[in-house]
Amino acid sequence: MDNWETAKFQAPNVCLVIFQNKFGNPTGSGAVSIADILYVRDFIFGTATPTSEQKTAADVNGDGMVNIEDILIIKNIIFKS
Numbered sequence: 535m536d537n538w539e540t541a542k543f544q545a546p547n548v549c550l551v552i553f554q555n556k557f558g559n560p561t562g563s564g565a566v567s568i569a570d571i572l573y574v575r576d577f578i579f580g581t582a583t584p585t586s587e588q589k590t591a592a593d594v595n596g597d598g599m600v601n602i603e604d605i606l607i608i609k610n611i612i613f614k615s
């Protein structure tokens with residue numbers, strides 16, 4: 535069982551919310567990819583302004599801020615899948 539499977543088992547309601555918020559996928563493409571990292575980078579550097587939905591999707595650790603920590607988590611999602 536991988537971490538995602540474990541999370542679904544332990545907190546199915548939280549995972550449903552994450553799914554609805556397009557967790558880690560601010561581009562809204564339906565899959566988490568390098569493009570999402572570039573998007574989040576643009577949010578951090580202020581060269582792109584996220585919608586509230588994109589900000590929620592980019593804030594993968596849910597701390598209310600979009601920063602390098604979120605990029606590192608998205609990177610882990612990409613390379614562990």
Ligand SMILES: [Ca+2]
Nearest residue numbers: 593597599604
């Ligand atoms: Ca965050």
